[in-house]
Amino acid sequence: xxxxxxxxxxxxxxxxxxxxxxxxxLNFGDVVSRxxxxxxxxxxxxxxxxxxxxVGKILKMRRxxxxxxxxxxxxxxxxxxxxxxxxxxxxxxTAYIKPRFYFQAGDSSALSPPNTNPAPFLLLPFWLxxxxxxxxxxxxxxxxxxxxxxxxxxxxxxxxxxxLVPAIIVNFxxxxxxxxxxxxxxVRLGLVIAIVFLGLFETARSxxxxx
Amino acid sequence: xxxxxAPVISVIIIAVxxxxxLLTSYPVSLQLxxxxxxxxxxxxxxxxxxxxxxxxxxxxKSYGDFKAPVNVYLTxxxxxxxxLTEFAxxxxxxxxxxxxxxxxxxxLKELGVSKRAYIFGGLWLSVLPWHVxxxxxxxxxxxxxxxxxxxxxAFYRSINTVASQKxxxxxxxxxxxxxxLSVWAYHSNRVFVPLLFxxxxxxxxxxxxxxxxxxxxxxxxxxxLAVLGLPFAYLMFFTPAITTxxxxxxxxxxxxxxxxxxxxxxxxxxxxxxDNDIYLIFRHWLGKYLNYFDLRLWFWKGLQLTPxxxxxxxxxxxVDLPLILFGMYxxxxxxxxxxxxxxxxxxxxxxxxxxxxxxxxxxxxxxxWIPFFGIVATVGFxxxxxxxxxxxxxIVSLGYAAALTFNIIYFGDIxxxxxxxxxxxxxxxxxxxxxLFVCDNHDKYDxxxxxxxxxxxxxxxxxxxxxxxxxxxxxxPASFVANGRNIPxxxxxRPDWKLDSxxxxxxxxxxxxxxxxxxxxxNLLLRQIDYLNGSPAFYIVEIK
Numbered sequence: 158x159x160x161x162x163x164x165x166x167x168x169x170x171x172x173x174x175x176x177x178x179x180x181x182x183l184n185f186g187d188v189v190s191r192x193x194x195x196x197x198x199x200x201x202x203x204x205x206x207x208x209x210x211x212v213g214k215i216l217k218m219r220r221x222x223x224x225x226x227x228x229x230x231x232x233x234x235x236x237x238x239x240x241x242x243x244x245x246x247x248x249x250x251t252a253y254i255k256p257r258f259y260f261q262a263g264d265s266s267a268l269s270p271p272n273t274n275p276a277p278f279l280l281l282p283f284w285l286x287x288x289x290x291x292x293x294x295x296x297x298x299x300x301x302x303x304x305x306x307x308x309x310x311x312x313x314x315x316x317x318x319x320x321l322v323p324a325i326i327v328n329f330x331x332x333x334x335x336x337x338x339x340x341x342x343x344v345r346l347g348l349v350i351a352i353v354f355l356g357l358f359e360t361a362r363s364x365x366x367x368x
Numbered sequence: 369x370x371x372x373x374a375p376v377i378s379v380i381i382i383a384v385x386x387x388x389x390l391l392t393s394y395p396v397s398l399q400l401x402x403x404x405x406x407x408x409x410x411x412x413x414x415x416x417x418x419x420x421x422x423x424x425x426x427x428x429k430s431y432g433d434f435k436a437p438v439n440v441y442l443t444x445x446x447x448x449x450x451x452l453t454e455f456a457x458x459x460x461x462x463x464x465x466x467x468x469x470x471x472x473x474x475x476l477k478e479l480g481v482s483k484r485a486y487i488f489g490g491l492w493l494s495v496l497p498w499h500v501x502x503x504x505x506x507x508x509x510x511x512x513x514x515x516x517x518x519x520x521x522a523f524y525r526s527i528n529t530v531a532s533q534k535x536x537x538x539x540x541x542x543x544x545x546x547x548x549l550s551v552w553a554y555h556s557n558r559v560f561v562p563l564l565f566x567x568x569x570x571x572x573x574x575x576x577x578x579x580x581x582x583x584x585x586x587x588x589x590x591x592x593l594a595v596l597g598l599p600f601a602y603l604m605f606f607t608p609a610i611t612t613x614x615x616x617x618x619x620x621x622x623x624x625x626x627x628x629x630x631x632x633x634x635x636x637x638x639x640x641x642x643d644n645d646i647y648l649i650f651r652h653w654l655g656k657y658l659n660y661f662d663l664r665l666w667f668w669k670g671l672q673l674t675p676x677x678x679x680x681x682x683x684x685x686x687v688d689l690p691l692i693l694f695g696m697y698x699x700x701x702x703x704x705x706x707x708x709x710x711x712x713x714x715x716x717x718x719x720x721x722x723x724x725x726x727x728x729x730x731x732x733x734x735x736x737w738i739p740f741f742g743i744v745a746t747v748g749f750x751x752x753x754x755x756x757x758x759x760x761x762x763i764v765s766l767g768y769a770a771a772l773t774f775n776i777i778y779f780g781d782i783x784x785x786x787x788x789x790x791x792x793x794x795x796x797x798x799x800x801x802x803x804l805f806v807c808d809n810h811d812k813y814d815x816x817x818x819x820x821x822x823x824x825x826x827x828x829x830x831x832x833x834x835x836x837x838x839x840x841x842x843x844x845p846a847s848f849v850a851n852g853r854n855i856p857x858x859x860x861x862r863p864d865w866k867l868d869s870x871x872x873x874x875x876x877x878x879x880x881x882x883x884x885x886x887x888x889x890x891n892l893l894l895r896q897i898d899y900l901n902g903s904p905a906f907y908i909v910e911i912k
Contacts, residue, residue: 257658261651261654261655
């Protein structure tokens with residue numbers, strides 16, 4: 158473990174200097190209580206999928222002709238049905254992997270207070286590159302953890318950093334691995350300094366705004 | 369020769385069909401900008417002046433938004449040939465939309481992708497909902513994108529032929545002219561194109577030095593830039609044209625930002641350091657910028673052809689999701705440095721200009737992003753067909769073709785059935801019928817009042833009926849300007865029933881909110897114009 162820490166000190170530094178780390182440690186009780194709420198959230202989500210409101214929306218599209226009593230086109234029956242509702246719902250998953258969510262907006266909970274960035278925006282290009290790099294290096298375990306974590310949060314319907322803790326950690330690993338690909342040492346050092354400075358600034362700012 | 373070009377010609381024919389089929393019927397009506405461009409183009413053709421009486425302007429005052437000039441002058445030519453018709457107004461964008469396809473194919477060829485791949489890239493663009501929709505709606509961004517693509521193609525052509533051909537410098541000049549014109553064609557490109565040009569010059573600085581190797585060549589290039597750039601500088605520093613437009617759409621006017629700003633009045637040092645205005649503006653912009661990196665926007669609900677609470681269609685077809693993601697992966701690790709660098713630049717810079725404006729996820733302003741997706745889709749396709757062989761290739765290709773066909777039919781359903789029904793009022797449906805009615809009955813009344821409001825939600829949206837009247841009634845632009853921009857007998861004013869019902873020989877055109885019940889109006893109601901969802905749009909009421 159110590160060896161690992163020595164090797165990956167940069168990763169630890171990237172994590173501990175961000176607001177999301179600070180607020181997660183400070184509100185660890187919230188993380189636990191959010192996980193305990195999962196069973197009730199799951200039941201609620203299932204019942205909402207085919208709620209009359211959701212079905213009503215699709216019916217609006219199915220009857221795209223003015224005459225609400227007129228015949229329904231075959232294509233409309235083929236497309237605007239319950240499978241379409243499920244597909245629409247599935248696209249809700251994209252909200253769990255949006256860069257803005259992790260690098261600017263946050264989840265507005267105690268783990269990421271409103272109007273503060275959860276992580277330095279400079280990490281974003283490295284995060285994106287890190288994801289592609291993990292595919293290239295066949296780092297399936299890392300990708301699986303990230304995918305499973307975000308998918309789990311989506312299934313239980315909690316778009317919350319408390320549930321997404323594993324994905325957030327993997328996000329940092331992606332960015333860290335991508336930073337390691339910067340060949341020029343001085344450039345890499347400059348980037349690390351800038352990212353850490355931004356992280357500390359964002360953390361200090363969030364403390365200033367909410368204490 | 370014909371056999372060799374057959375795939376490219378087929379792709380161009382598809383592009384033309386997608387952009388010209390029922391062009392005047394879909395979108396359902398000329399929208400505010402189209403009608404204004406149309407009448408100003410007509411005015412230029414007839415009098416050499418715009419609707420405000422300014423001779424050959426470089427920025428059209430229009431509604432006070434100072435429209436870019438390229439499309440107006442192109443529409444003048446179109447009106448010269450086809451008359452003052454809806455087709456003539458929509459022709460330039462549809463035409464340049466279709467022409468963007470062969471230019472994109474040529475660009476891909478210059479970037480070194482295989483023949484099969486660049487034909488696929490052309491096909492991808494020819495049916496792309498994002499591009500098709502805006503090409504049909506007379507939008508300036510389409511012409512501007514064409515010019516940008518032409519500029520990039522000509523630039524790479526000049527770079528690729530620098531060692532072997534004398535024409536390379538000519539291509540370079542064509543590139544400079546195309547880029548400069550694209551800046552004149554659409555506002556958003558005033559930010560993106562200079563960035564792109566600087567990027568291209570920097571990444572190919574050695575080849576550019578070879579191209580511009582004599583003082584004469586340098587002087588010629590700079591002279592062209594000056595001719596096309598100096599008027600822009602003049603407009604920027606000595607007229608309100610550029611600044612007014614920039615400020616009216618700027619992120620700095622965003623209602624979501626303004627209440628948070630301190631305007632320099634900080635309560636403490638902590639506020640100055642941690643919550644200063646520069647940081648707040650930057651953070652607000654960052655949110656808008658990152659909003660464009662959203663798979664839902666790209667593939668499911670981005671084109672805004674259905675109301676916000678309903679599903680719709682993305683900027684790209686859903687079937688392209690795996691192709692685009694795979695293409696991004698292959699592009700980032702591609703050995704083709706030129707293609708890789710260009711794609712990465714375009715990925716990050718594409719939505720930059722759009723993010724500086726106050727709207728969230730504005731697909732029109734982000735149109736210049738399209739080539740990025742086209743490049744990665746092409747790379748994805750190229751890599752795929754190279755890595756899969758035999759029956760698998762056939763199976764996947766057939767599967768893709770079937771899924772694409774289904775996606776196109778879905779787009780057709782959204783575009784031809786859902787979109788007109790949900791949004792006819794926001795495309796100013798009804799104004800044509802209203803204008804023609806008023807035109808035909810102009811002589812029967814002493815006064816005519818046309819409401820400036822529209823919509824089913826109440827008198828909350830404001831339109832510009834006078835331009836529709838000018839356009840559809842073919843009012844002589846010279847007499848309109850000579851009359852102090854007034855139309856004889858016609859006033860744009862929301863009817864006030866209590867007051868206006870006491871007039872004599874008047875025609876009132878208003879929304880249902882302006883009048884009592886239909887039963888009360890009785891025979892006074894001469895015509896009711898409905899939106900395509902069946903809701904009443906306008907009542908035309910006669911006061912004897």
